[in-house]
Amino acid sequence: MEVPxxxxxxxxxxxxxxxxxxxxxxxxxxxxxLLAILLRTGVKGQSAISLASDIVQSFDDGVYGLNRMTxxxxxxxxxxxxxxxxxxxxxxxxxxxxxxxxxxxxxxDFSQPFxxxxxxxxxxxxxxxxHVWAAMLTSRNKLIQLEHISNGGLVSSLVEQRAVFKKAIAxxxxxxxxxxxxxxxxxxxxxxxxxxxxxxxxxxxxMGIPVLDHIVIGDNEFTSLSEIGKLS
Numbered sequence: 283m284e285v286p287x288x289x290x291x292x293x294x295x296x297x298x299x300x301x302x303x304x305x306x307x308x309x310x311x312x313x314x315x316l317l318a319i320l321l322r323t324g325v326k327g328q329s330a331i332s333l334a335s336d337i338v339q340s341f342d343d344g345v346y347g348l349n350r351m352t353x354x355x356x357x358x359x360x361x362x363x364x365x366x367x368x369x370x371x372x373x374x375x376x377x378x379x380x381x382x383x384x385x386x387x388x389x390x391d392f393s394q395p396f397x398x399x400x401x402x403x404x405x406x407x408x409x410x411x412x413h414v415w416a417a418m419l420t421s422r423n424k425l426i427q428l429e430h431i432s433n434g435g436l437v438s439s440l441v442e443q444r445a446v447f448k449k450a451i452a453x454x455x456x457x458x459x460x461x462x463x464x465x466x467x468x469x470x471x472x473x474x475x476x477x478x479x480x481x482x483x484x485x486x487x488x489m490g491i492p493v494l495d496h497i498v499i500g501d502n503e504f505t506s507l508s509e510i511g512k513l514s
Contacts, residue, residue: 299331313345314338320369325361333361337370348374349408378405386425393423393494395506398459402428406463406499414462416446418455419494426453428461436462436478443485450491458486460496469500476512483514 299315308316317334324330340359341347351374356367382401389397398417406413412435418426429449432442450458460482462475471479479496486493495508507513 313348317348317370320373321366328361333359336360337362346408349404350410391423392417392419392425393457393459395495395497395504395509398425398461398495398497399499399504399506401425402461402497402499403502403504406461407467407501409463410465412462412465414442414460416449417459417461418450418453419457419459421456423457423494426455429453436460436475436482443482446482447485447489447491450489455491458491458493460493461499462496463499467501467503469498469503469505471496471498471505471507471510471512476507479507479512480514 299311299318302311302315303319311319314331314334317337318330321330321333324333328336336359337351337356338345338348340355341350351367351371353364353367353371356362356370357364381404385397385401392398392401401417402415406415411433413433414431414436416429416431418429420426429446431446431449436442446458446460449455460479464470475496475498479493482496483493493513495506495513498505498507
């Protein structure tokens with residue numbers, strides 16, 4: 283969708299992002315126009331739409347990079363202060379959470395690999411560093427909550443194992459699913475991923491809180507170590 287090049291004040295009323303949103307609906311707006319609505323105002327010599335275009339162009343992959351928006355990288359863009367950055371990041375987080383709520387309402391059994399993968403996909407597929415999460419499940423495999431464990435990938439330290447099971451005990455989880463992302467986009471587990479998973483599975487057996495699976499998230503793809511027979 284082509285973005286208008288004229289300033290907002292020079293547009294006809296029906297061409298302005300807010301009026302266009304009200305008249306035609308959000309699906310008819312370009313991404314830059316939606317961003318401009320969130321930004322509300324531009325800066326001296328630059329319209330909100332122009333500022334929105336700068337945000338999109340700041341990412342190598344264009345609009346897809348918006349999934350990686352953080353306050354830290356947004357405030358580096360001329361004209362974006364902390365308030366505007368927080369507004370944009372809050373909107374992104376709200377969208378993610380609404381998507382997660384929809385999946386949680388639709389599925390009850392979170393031990394199914396495709397369900398947990400759907401739940402975390404948009405949160406993890408665009409990350410440029412590895413993040414380790416753990417899904418805490420009830421005895422009926424309903425999701426209690428998702429817990430962030432660490433950055434930088436799964437490690438074999440007792441500290442990390444204790445952190446996982448301490449959080450599981452705190453929320454009265456009956457089982458755990460480990461999750462981490464591969465920034466490369468390739469979800470195939472490494473030999474180290476498999477080795478470390480087996481350590482956590484053994485620890486879970488000892489603690490009486492089984493590790494049901496380890497899901498590796500790639501770019502719109504995932505691999506379940508349980509499904510490929512590499513869990514134990």
